[in-house]
């Protein structure tokens with residue numbers, strides 16, 4: 001596909017191609033519903049060419065605007081200068097360099113009072129790959145995986161990759177916290193895994209220790225009832241991005257059948273480098289066999305191993321910290337600015353997203369707009385002011401929008417007057 005193709009041209013082309021039996025049945029729906037976030041990102045680039053980058057307020061993609069820590073760049077240079085190129089650029093164990101995994105395990109142990117070794121870690125091609133490896137390791141066709149809306153929409157595709165079925169738990173729209181009871185109601189004999197994402201993309205909500213305990217208790221009970229493991233896959237690419245003193249509980253301490261998926265994409269601003277890990281604790285049922293299977297899943301998914309140079313670099317930078325002050329300043333400015341204008345937003349406690357309820361334009365008396373109609377109208381209206389935001393449907397939760405505030409502070413300050421015009425258009 002041409003990267004900058006118009007949506008209407010693309011649709012027409014796809015319709016013409018529709019009956020050509022070229023690509024697989026499984027891939028066809030993806031062509032028709034390509035990621036709205038990615039499309040908006042492309043649209044943002046086009047708008048920037050037309051109006052100038054400083055006149056476009058692109059809040060679509062979770063692409064950090066903070067440069068990676070200098071120490072990461074330094075580590076890359078040192079590795080290239082100091083190490084044998086055959087070692088740096090060569091294949092290694094499919095799970096990754098042992099010394100890198102040991103350094104990460106040691107760092108986790110210091111921070112969370114755990115007892116991991118290199119054996120518990122498999123380096124992956126970011127969190128996306130970590131999730132795929134975890135799911136490939138445990139899913140059989142027809143197995144169900146539960147997650148709560150709104151969620152990172154790729155979960156659906158990842159589960160479908162292994163012929164699993166993603167089952168959505170409806171959100172508590174008051175708090176967007178996890179309700180253990182709501183999960184309990186959806187767990188069945190077919191449930192093989194539950195995915196949670198803490199801090200949450202797109203709501204910015206942080207799940208507390210009590211919440212994790214309650215969910216763990218439900219999962220323990222259901223495991224006993226159905227007589228098989230139910231894995232809790234904790235997707236944590238934003239683990240360090242928490243504000244107001246909030247803390248992310250380390251889930252392996254609360255529930256034995258936990259797998260943790262981590263990524264350096266957000267914390268160290270390395271999304272293009274594709275580096276993260278999957279952690280499988282010894283406490284997990286048949287952990288030895290599961291770790292071996294996951295290592296093979298990593299290899300046969302086509303990744304073989306995580307990229308070597310950046311893997312070695314993060315191994316030298318385990319104590320690097322995310323630039324919290326940068327995101328916190330943006331978070332406060334945006335949340336306070338928008339709520340002052342009358343928008344209803346969830347106060348973000350983590351990640352770098354703000355979740356906003358879409359205001360509904362009152363036009364003709366008695367007309368009731370569906371959440372999808374309302375969000376489409378709002379997202380389109382925002383574009384008039386060069387504001388790009390992502391509709392809630394992209395996270396299986398229509399009636400909301402996600403605003404990614406991992407942009408520069410200037411973008412936020414320049415966008416606020418435009419948001420004000422949008423608020424006025426919607427009579428706030």
Ligand code: PLP
Nearest residue numbers: 062126127128152197201263265
């Ligand atoms: N999980 C969540 C919740 C995300 O938001 C993202 C990326 O935005 C990912 C996983 C994938 O992260 P990575 O870039 O490390 O593959």
